[in-house]
Amino acid sequence: MKRNWIIMGVILIMAGFAVYQAVQTQQNKAAVPEGVGPQPGLAAPALELPAFDGQTYKVGGKRDKPLLLNFWASWCTPCRDEAPDLARLYNQYKDRFDVYAVNVTVQDEIANARDMVKEFDFKFPVLLDYQGRSMDAYQYKAIPTNYLIDKDGTVLEVLHVIEPKYLEKRIIELSK
Template sequence: MKRNAAILAIVLLLAAAIFVQIGKKDEKQTAAPTQTGPRPGMFVPSFSLPDLDGKPYQVGGARDKPLILNFWASWCGPCKMEVPDLIDLQAKYGDKVDLVAINVTSQDDEQKARAFAKEYGINFPVLLDEPGKVSESFKFLAIPTSFLVDKNGVVQEVVNLLPKAEWEKKIKALIKGR
């Protein structure tokens, strides 16, 4: 009898511990970020960069739609592989998510970046990071690197080169707010 009571007490303690942990996990997911940074769960760093026409484009804070920031360069082989998929996805989901390409111009050539955008017929804003400060602030190691940002301006995920089907899954989840 004492043995059964001891086992029951242990089971109840474990159940209580699991319940507390689940509650803490839910609190973390719903809590507002307290930091800005390029990592998931943080607000996307605010910045302004010129587009190909020289007009400033502002990023940071809440938006009407989720945002994908794609860092790339004209000499990048994987970027050349990825851009046709991004163009197709922009055509399909552009009314539900914003896609912005940021050329790492400090490590590229502006004229080559412009030629790349024209050659591929990029149908979303292309920003030029000539000084490299924005690219540097996002602290990525390879290109292409994309930051998926929700409507509240919070980075949800950081991804590199993906097949089109995976991109589509991530975009659908971003739109749904997951």
Template sequence: MKKIVAIVLLLGLTGYGIWQALAAEQQNRKAGLAVGDIAYDFALKTPEGQQIRLSDLRGKPVIINFWATWCPPCQKEMPDIEKFYKQYKDDVELLSVHLTSQDRRENLSPFMKKYGLTFPIVMDEKGEVLKLYNIQTIPTTYIIDRQGVIRKKVIGPMTYKQMQDIISRLP
């Protein structure tokens, strides 16, 4: 009986040690743009004036998509993003960053109507988040896990199937 208690105690202490090490690793992650980094936090407003902060979305996976209305590859991926959003909006947060520093704000509403977009869109009117995330090509998409860690970066348009595959592999 003493051996069983000792084994259970040893297993419990080992498990606790592993849990503490993982928690410390998570806290020591740096903010950045590489896979494995904590995604840089930012806050932007929707066209209606509601502020959305990336860190407030933790607890669910987040897809951050950087795009503009004038961008043909962005236009190509919008139907797939909308389809994904409708299917997964209860399980995944979608943060669509409209680069209004390169696109006139008045183009957004007609674009949303044309493509039937219902997902949340925030506006980067000063290009601050564009610079923070070093966006060189649009569309660019970051996939972030429940803890705010970047798990994938995709440059170019994404398909519904790609989004499904990536999200299904998140821890």
């Protein structure tokens, strides 16, 4: 009889543990869907990368201004197409929002990236991702991919090729 109680107790403990693990798995899947980068309403993943200017920049958490996080490479034609608009909008609204342009250096040549920065006269920080950490954190599948992040560090939108008038409207809305 005592043996039956012990077996029953072990079974109940194992069943309780299985239920606990199932609940934890569901909660983790709800927080960040597997195979999908950060979506609107979710916190922007933490990311820390060096930049051409010698500083290290961090993404994630509260900020002073909204942020446009732009992932690009010098060989990417749509990235080159949106570059003049990014530079112009940043120069016009840099007191209202930040731009971090993350060069996917793991898939680019540093000299080509530097040439593109000079060609389009980027005044915003250009971060360098030598190891692909941004791809792991943000899980983007194509470039350019842009994340509009608010002051609280929450992703507001995921944009691919930027429409300048739309972005300008969003910058004005976010800086009120």
